[in-house]
Amino acid sequence: MILGITGGTGCGKTTLLQCIAQAGGLILDCDEIYHQLLEQDDALLGAIAARFPGVVENGVLLRKKLGALVFSDPAALEDLNRITHSAVKREVLRQLEAKPTLAAIDAIALFEGGLAELCDVTVAVTAPLEARVARLMSRDGISEDYARSRIAAQHDSAWFQTRCGYVLENDTTVQAFQEKCLAFLRQLGIIGEGQTL
Numbered sequence: 001m002i003l004g005i006t007g008g009t010g011c012g013k014t015t016l017l018q019c020i021a022q023a024g025g026l027i028l029d030c031d032e033i034y035h036q037l038l039e040q041d042d043a044l045l046g047a048i049a050a051r052f053p054g055v056v057e058n059g060v061l062l063r064k065k066l067g068a069l070v071f072s073d074p075a076a077l078e079d080l081n082r083i084t085h086s087a088v089k090r091e092v093l094r095q096l097e098a099k100p101t102l103a104a105i106d107a108i109a110l111f112e113g114g115l116a117e118l119c120d121v122t123v124a125v126t127a128p129l130e131a132r133v134a135r136l137m138s139r140d141g142i143s144e145d146y147a148r149s150r151i152a153a154q155h156d157s158a159w160f161q162t163r164c165g166y167v168l169e170n171d172t173t174v175q176a177f178q179e180k181c182l183a184f185l186r187q188l189g190i191i192g193e194g195q196t197l
Contacts, residue, residue, distance in 0.1 A: 001190065002096070002103045004119030004164075006110040008154045010132035010139070010147070011125045012170035012177055017106055019181040023191050025102035026095070030113070033091050034084060044087045051079055071153075085113035092118065102190060108154065111163055121188065124160035127170040 003020065005013050021027050037044050038061050048066070049056040055066040070077040092105060092115060110116045127135075129151065136147035161167050168184060170177045185191045 001101070001121065001188070002105065002119045003188075004105050004107070004110045004116050004122040005125065006107055006122070006164065007125035007127075007160050008108070008132065008157065009150055010135040011127040011157075012135075012174075013106055013125045015170070015174065015177055016123070016125055016168065016181045016184075017104055019178065019185060020102065020104045020190070023102060023185060025104050025190075026098075026100040028092050028095055028103060028105045030088050030092070030105065030107035030109070030115070033088050037087055037091060041087060044083070047083045047087075048080070051083065052076070081109065081112065085109060089114050116163075121166065122164040123166045123168060123184075124157070124164035125168050125170060126157040126160060131171065 003025075005016060007013055017027050017029075042059075045056050045059065045061060048061065052066055052069055055062050055069065066080070070080050088107075096103060096118065105115050105119060107113055107115050110119075110122065116122055132151055133144060133147045136142060136150065137144060140147075142150075166184065168177075168180060170180075172180075182191065186193055
């Protein structure tokens with residue numbers, strides 16, 4: 001079974017992913033895959049450099065320079081996403097060639113990147129805005145304003161909820177949300193009744 005897990009930053013996707021990993025699942029973190037590809041995939045860097053001259057120097061992506069270009073220009077951001085999504089999807093497909101019995105694709109762009117079509121089940125992890133702001137500030141050591149701007153730059157919870165087959169609302173303690181995740185995995189038959197990880 002392949003689960004597609006999505007939702008905004010600070011919602012608690014990591015808790016669900018940890019439960020799946022403990023159940024023996026392969027975790028495909030698309031952010032991590034993208035950063036690995038930037039270091040290893042010359043074709044990806046070449047495509048970014050061709051579209052955005054000056055953002056790659058000595059084989060290294062100048063992220064802030066690229067960010068300054070794309071975040072003020074929706075068409076440029078769309079071009080970057082097209083380049084990166086296809087590279088990430090290729091790598092996800094390569095890793096799924098091993099046919100794992102259980103895998104989770106963690107991607108904020110699960111639908112835009114064409115990854116949802118690879119999944120048997122899609123799950124949105126959502127959380128109240130104020131809880132997300134507090135988590136981001138604590139986790140990333142950032143200001144409240146910056147946390148709010150990062151959240152505002154993403155789709156809202158309703159966008160994810162309307163597209164996914166399941167929704168897990170993280171509006172409680174870490175331990176209680178973990179129990180909710182385990183109950184969800186039991187519901188899908190991934191772990192047995194009464195089984196804990």
